[in-house]
Amino acid sequence: MAGKGKFPPAKEKARSPGRQAWQRLRRNRMAVAALVFLGGMVLACMAGPWLLAHDGVTQDRVLGPVHPSAAHWLGTDILGRDLLVRILEGGRVSLQVGLIGTLVSLLIGVGYGLVAGYAGGRTDRVMMRLVDSLYALPFTLFVILMTVVFGQSLGLIYVAIGAVSWLTMARIVRNQVLTLKTQPFVEAAVCLGQRPGKIMTRHLLPNLLGTVIVYATLTVPGVMLVEAFISFLGLGVKAPMTSWGLLIKEGADVMEEFPWLLIFPSGFFSLTLFALNFLGDGLRDALDPRAGKEI
């Protein structure tokens, strides 16, 4: 109780909302742990394959699959490739898809929600009606169709996944805009004769940033799940390139004899999703203290 009753020193600088949020986030131990874990994972995926003694392409059929050992920390796969390197290389693809897919869905979702919310009236009704009906569609089917149909390039996977995961973002942004629109600063901008495009980008967008960041963090695991899912069905990236979904699939095929080929990739994948979820929850608490803890 030493600090109780003590006023903050008069000279303390005013804290910006961003700084306050950062401090709130730092107090959340799980979120910090998740952030550190994710940072480590990204670094490991970027630098790991260079630093380790093995590469993920050279096959060693004489060696075949071996248990985890000092030479191969997580063992080797059926073609004698070092599993740790394979997992890290797969992580590059999975994380990349997660980030870029989310970015694509952000661009579409935020733009759509901004326009619908700001336009209001009939435009808004029609646009949101469209979102409602799109919600009812089996989108994974379209992703599968697109990958089968247009070939399995990485670029297409980004776009396909992003293009189907913007709906919730559009809804959230639109609802936010509806409330923001009535605020005095928007009225002031309108009175000063600013064009709608400018109002949306200069005045509304910065105020949406918190919500958008939080929801984006929660979109990344969703996008990664879809990628892993289509890779698991054999429709994602092609060999020798790999991703976590593909590694899990390959591991599942031979799990009876070589269970570590399933367990390690699954572990990396699930832990990363776990961390992303915790970070998302932490960010939500930090950026929007009023929001409840549950969805």
Next chain:
Amino acid sequence: MIPVLWVVATVVFFMVRFVPGGPFDQEKALPEAVKAQLETHYGLDRPLSAQYARYLGNLLCGDLGPSYKYPGWTVNELIGERAKVSAELGFWALLVAVLAGVPAGALAAMRPNTWTDHVPTALATLGVCVPTFVLGPLLILVFALGLGWFHPLGWETWQDRVLPALALGLVFAAPVARLTRGSMLEVRNQDYMRTAKAKGLGVGRVYFVHGLRNALLPVVTYLGPATAGMISGSFVVESMFNIPGLGKLFVQSAFDREYTMICGTVLFYAVALLVLNLVVDVLLVLLNPRLKFS
């Protein structure tokens, strides 16, 4: 509902036809004459507009067309056959999701921030991050290959239903539990809960009759989109456990460029989802009669 289905039908129709490769391009090329004969037989040699008109006309009569891969079968028959299996799998999975998720969430909300809260909540958070295609192989590894309680593959006996239903259902039990917990926490502070307690009702009745019924509203809303997720999850489960369901049929038809079958399955899923969403809406009103007036 009809406009949505029309959009879906049209998009899929043109999407599959604008891609390289056709239903009769196999690895071993067919003689030109045979291929031409087949295409004439199925009307694939006609202009696209004529094909489209015929396709829409048939759709209006509920006819999805013939299967190219299984001559003599119509797409309707094949889908009907496979959909039964997928629907059964979906039913068991939904049962698992609700029976595991709702009690876990309700238990967690009874005493917040004690171990009866922390354990189910931690499990639910874990469950969100272990997708079907990770859980499925792990279940096979432990319960089929390790302990030998179940067959690793197949869909014959009732035991064969257990692992696929768990693999598919437990993943959705996690969000169900989180939602139940969250809304239970809100509901327990409502006035009518205090009234019920003040009337001297037992704890069980207060929580599970007065509380849970209201707390289930967001859960039921979630089950609509969850069914969509279960459909895509069932692709994985069906291929993993070798179950002759609709998901396998769809993925295979996409590889084979079997136009009629692709359009048929996508439309079937779209209709199923729309109907399920309607069911959810009706259920919501049944659970919460107040909605009728808004």
